[in-house]
Amino acid sequence: MSIKTRPINGRRIFKAQSTLEFTVAxxxxxxxxxxxxxxxxxxxxxxxxxxxxYESTRVKAGSSxxxxxxxxADLPELSIFxx
Amino acid sequence: MGGKKSAHWAMNCKKGQxxxxxxxxxxxxxxxLGVLINYxxxxxxxxxxxxxxxRKALGVTAxxxxxxxxxxxxHIPDPSNHFGIGALTPVMSSASVTRNYKLHETADSVSELxxxxxxxxxxxxxxxxxxxxxxxEVDSTMGEIMDYDSCKAxxxxxxxKQWYCSKLDTLFPKTADKFPDGRPMGVQQDYAQDVKIKDSxxxxxxxxSNITTTDYIDWQNDVTRTIVYRPYGDKSGxxxxxxxxxxxxxxxxxxxxxxx
Numbered sequence: 616m617s618i619k620t621r622p623i624n625g626r627r628i629f630k631a632q633s634t635l636e637f638t639v640a641x642x643x644x645x646x647x648x649x650x651x652x653x654x655x656x657x658x659x660x661x662x663x664x665x666x667x668x669y670e671s672t673r674v675k676a677g678s679s680x681x682x683x684x685x686x687x688a689d690l691p692e693l694s695i696f697x698x
Numbered sequence: 699m700g701g702k703k704s705a706h707w708a709m710n711c712k713k714g715q716x717x718x719x720x721x722x723x724x725x726x727x728x729x730x731l732g733v734l735i736n737y738x739x740x741x742x743x744x745x746x747x748x749x750x751x752x753r754k755a756l757g758v759t760a761x762x763x764x765x766x767x768x769x770x771x772x773h774i775p776d777p778s779n780h781f782g783i784g785a786l787t788p789v790m791s792s793a794s795v796t797r798n799y800k801l802h803e804t805a806d807s808v809s810e811l812x813x814x815x816x817x818x819x820x821x822x823x824x825x826x827x828x829x830x831x832x833x834x835e836v837d838s839t840m841g842e843i844m845d846y847d848s849c850k851a852x853x854x855x856x857x858x859k860q861w862y863c864s865k866l867d868t869l870f871p872k873t874a875d876k877f878p879d880g881r882p883m884g885v886q887q888d889y890a891q892d893v894k895i896k897d898s899x900x901x902x903x904x905x906x907s908n909i910t911t912t913d914y915i916d917w918q919n920d921v922t923r924t925i926v927y928r929p930y931g932d933k934s935g936x937x938x939x940x941x942x943x944x945x946x947x948x949x950x951x952x953x954x955x956x957x958x
Contacts, residue, residue: 633716636720647728648731651731654735654738655734658741658742661742662742662745665746665749666745669749676753676756677756680757681760682754682756683757684753685746685750687746
């Protein structure tokens with residue numbers, strides 16, 4: 616099946632090419648943007664949970680002679696394709 | 699005539715415009731995403747390092763007054779790289795803690811002198827930030843890490859009676875471009891990064907029912923820093939320059955399978 620073209624000034628122009636390219640590029644750009652938003656939501660969640668864990672162990676850390684750290688392993692992992 | 703010619707040339711050269719626009723705007727978009735990811739990750743790492751430095755300072759001050767300097771080189775992926783291999787970003791924080799019930803206490807022995815703990819990518823070292831003067835009093839200008847301003851102020855106050863007053867230029871060498879006020883002691887600002895990308899590759903296998911893509915990522919980044927300090931008790935004015943080399947690496951395999 617060939618693309619229907621209309622001659623302009625004696626030349627045939629592929630009318631929909633730029634629209635098609637724009638659509639494909641826009642979809643790709645949105646996917647990238649969505650990934651970035653997901654990453655920022657994950658980072659934000661980690662920062663809040665880390666702060667919460669830090670505050671909740673303040674007294675214990677201040678009254679202990681050993682170092683009490685926030686457990687990074689307890690914080691959620693990045694999941695771009697998940698929830 | 700010339701105008702007509704150039705108009706004709708422009709009409710005939712419109713073929714690559716769309717692909718050129720995609721290439722230009724696509725690169726700008728990916729660069730912007732990279733900047734956003736970099737900013738977000740750095741902010742996250744900074745919070746982590748700030749909390750960790752304070753907690754570690756709390757831990758070591760159970761024995762003596764201390765400052766804890768924590769430096770971590772974190773890898774931030776680069777979206778424009780095939781394998782996401784980016785540069786290392788140093789994240790640093792320091793915390794100083796004095797427990798209030800120990801405020802009146804002073805060091806009686808060398809082991810009780812205040813310290814500066816320096817942790818670079820998990821390697822911990824410490825330096826005394828004070829020493830004993832000739833009267834046996836704790837003096838902040840007698841430690842392994844000396845401060846130029848404190849030493850100069852002490853010299854002005856005592857009428858250049860301290861041992862280091864005539865050796866300030868040796869202890870804190872001045873250079874017109876980098877250190878016009880004398881090179882400080884401790885971790886130096888300059889550092890070197892050596893990146894080795896060893897065997898990073900993509901393997902794609904197309905089968906009858908699926909496609910399997912495997913990414914092998916193997917790189918290593920060595921960071922060399924220098925630490926300047928004065929040997930404890932040495933009054934010759936000499937300083938020691940110590941190199942600290944730490945390595946950050948990634949050697950991982952990622953595999954995806956897509957069924958037809």
